[in-house]
Amino acid sequence: MVVNRQIVLKAIVTPRLKEELIAEVREAMDRVNETQDQLEMQSRRVMLELQRTDLNRAMAFRQQIDAEKRKHKDLKDDLDERLKEYEGLEMGSEFVRGLLEGHVEINPGDNLKEKLGQAEILTEDDIIREIRDPAPTAAR
Secondary structure (H helix, E strand, O other): OEEEEEEEEEEEOOHHHHHHHHHHHHHHHHHHHHHHHHHHHHHHHHHHHHHHHOHHHHHHHHHHHHHHHHHHHHHHHHHHHHHHHHHOOOOOOEEEEEEEEEEEEOOOOOOHHHHOOOEEEEEEOOEEEEEEOOOOOOOO
């Protein structure tokens, strides 16, 4: 029987990886700032119109805008934390890039904990350097 399990994708920190991670976060920050600026401009126009026509709707709209601004602030704070983390990465250390899903064959008599144990793929500048699998497939 074949079952799914998670595989951790790790990367060895190199100058290239560190630059890529930092660039990704800065681009995301720029997009958040652009979205926030557009929201601000659009909300001013709508708010002026609503204030002239319906004060209750204007107040509800203001609350929606304030909630959206808080979301953007929280996102920017998260990105800022991530940027600090990436800037502090040490060369040669291992960094978790994400999770993949893989399959493993299980049979009666197998140690389930071992078979479903966390496998890892280690890369260096996108080249696979090592596959760490606690449950290697053995010929039966």
